[in-house]
Amino acid sequence: MLTRQDTEAGLRRRMLGLLTGAWTTQAIRTAVELGLVDALADGVRPARDAAERIAADPGATERLLLFLAGLGVVEPLPDGYALTPLGALLRTGIPGSARQLALLYGDEFHRSWHELPYAVRTGQEGFAKVFGEPAFDYMTERPDMAERFAGAMAFGDVFFESLTAAHDFRGVRSVLDVGGGDGALLASLLTQCRWLRGVVVDQPHVSELCGTRMSEAGVADRFAFVGADFFTDPLPPGCDVHVLSRILHDWDDDRCVALLSACADALAPGGVVLVVERPLPEEPHGSQDGTVDLATAWDLHMLVNTSSGRERTPREYERLFVRAGLEPAGRATLPLDMEVLAARPVAATGEAGGEE
Ligand SMILES: C[S@@+](CC[C@H](N)C(=O)[O-])C[C@H]1O[C@@H](n2cnc3c(N)ncnc32)[C@H](O)[C@@H]1O
Numbered sequence: 001m002l003t004r005q006d007t008e009a010g011l012r013r014r015m016l017g018l019l020t021g022a023w024t025t026q027a028i029r030t031a032v033e034l035g036l037v038d039a040l041a042d043g044v045r046p047a048r049d050a051a052e053r054i055a056a057d058p059g060a061t062e063r064l065l066l067f068l069a070g071l072g073v074v075e076p077l078p079d080g081y082a083l084t085p086l087g088a089l090l091r092t093g094i095p096g097s098a099r100q101l102a103l104l105y106g107d108e109f110h111r112s113w114h115e116l117p118y119a120v121r122t123g124q125e126g127f128a129k130v131f132g133e134p135a136f137d138y139m140t141e142r143p144d145m146a147e148r149f150a151g152a153m154a155f156g157d158v159f160f161e162s163l164t165a166a167h168d169f170r171g172v173r174s175v176l177d178v179g180g181g182d183g184a185l186l187a188s189l190l191t192q193c194r195w196l197r198g199v200v201v202d203q204p205h206v207s208e209l210c211g212t213r214m215s216e217a218g219v220a221d222r223f224a225f226v227g228a229d230f231f232t233d234p235l236p237p238g239c240d241v242h243v244l245s246r247i248l249h250d251w252d253d254d255r256c257v258a259l260l261s262a263c264a265d266a267l268a269p270g271g272v273v274l275v276v277e278r279p280l281p282e283e284p285h286g287s288q289d290g291t292v293d294l295a296t297a298w299d300l301h302m303l304v305n306t307s308s309g310r311e312r313t314p315r316e317y318e319r320l321f322v323r324a325g326l327e328p329a330g331r332a333t334l335p336l337d338m339e340v341l342a343a344r345p346v347a348a349t350g351e352a353g354g355e356e
Pocket residue numbers: 136153154178179180181182185201202203206228229230231244245246247250
């Protein structure tokens with residue numbers, strides 16, 4: 001049975017765990033940034049040897065390795081340290097690497113989160129307070145951050161492949177990926193559905209990244225990139241399916257409605273809009289173990305790092321559809337707590353694929 005002191009000590013231990021969360025981010029970011037992760041990529045290595053590889057202090061490197069061992073990122077073995085399967089996700093150059101995520105969340109997004117008190121007090125974006133402009137504007141002039149951002153988004157991409165299981169693309173001829181970023185989602189669709197053609201609309205500065213991705217996937221001949229501002233430029237007309245993956249959560253309701261209305265206008269007759277987001281639970285719920293569900297965590301991240309973004313419940317997405325002249329047309333779950341929410345123009349007739 002727990003004594004009063006045990007309970008008190010347990011609470012204090014939990015609080016220490018919560019309040020040192022930022023140390024975790026910085027330890028992982030440092031292991032990636034200094035090349036320690038990659039130094040262990042080819043097998044077990046003593047701390048001194050790993051430190052020499054990255055030109056770092058041997059004692060300090062071992063202390064970092066011990067912290068990383070506590071996180072389960074590396075494993076201490078009799079002859080040195082090895083990456084665990086979790087730590088191996090951080091290696092450079094592997095598909096879906098967490099490397100860019102670690103660098104972005106440990107640097108720019110760490111600095112913007114420091115402005116959470118400002119964001120909560122004012123409802124304004126912490127990122128712009130630190131960096132002088134919203135993140136999407138800031139990145140247009142900084143290809144290094146744009147690449148890190150694309151890489152960070154790519155870490156969560158495991159749900160892209162499942163879109164074809166969640167929505168039937170048979171009978172669909174063309175897909176417009178609105179804000180398609182580096183084209184990873186469209187490349188996955190075009191690879192799986194050899195009959196499809198696709199267009200990415202995004203800011204001009206991601207054109208090169210996107211083109212490279214399509215060439216690497218061997219689908220460049222069925223793809224086009226349109227550099228545009230999706231709020232002020234017209235969307236290319238006539239595609240059967242519009243995908244908006246992780247787009248609406250960047251914007252306030254009025255902007256979302258404007259974008260969805262533009263989709264409704266540009267869709268081919270009988271077309272469908274697929275919104276891919278991580279919905280908030282309809283009812284808020286607490287947690288006993290100190291873990292926050294991903295959607296609730298990212299809602300606060302959106303507060304800090306976008307000018308007006310937020311996560312929404314499925315019902316809130318459906319209200320946006322209705323305001324934009326669309327009607328909900330089914331939902332399906334995807335990995336990593338993501339969902340696809342389909343909508344069609346209200347008076348639509350005919351079909352271009354449908355939920356299974
Ligand atoms: C959060 S990312 C999502 C990327 C991709 N859809 C995915 O799921 O990985 C948002 C994308 O919207 C693009 N974007 C932001 N504002 C835009 C605008 N005004 N016009 C066009 N694209 C924009 C960004 O460049 C970025 O690629």
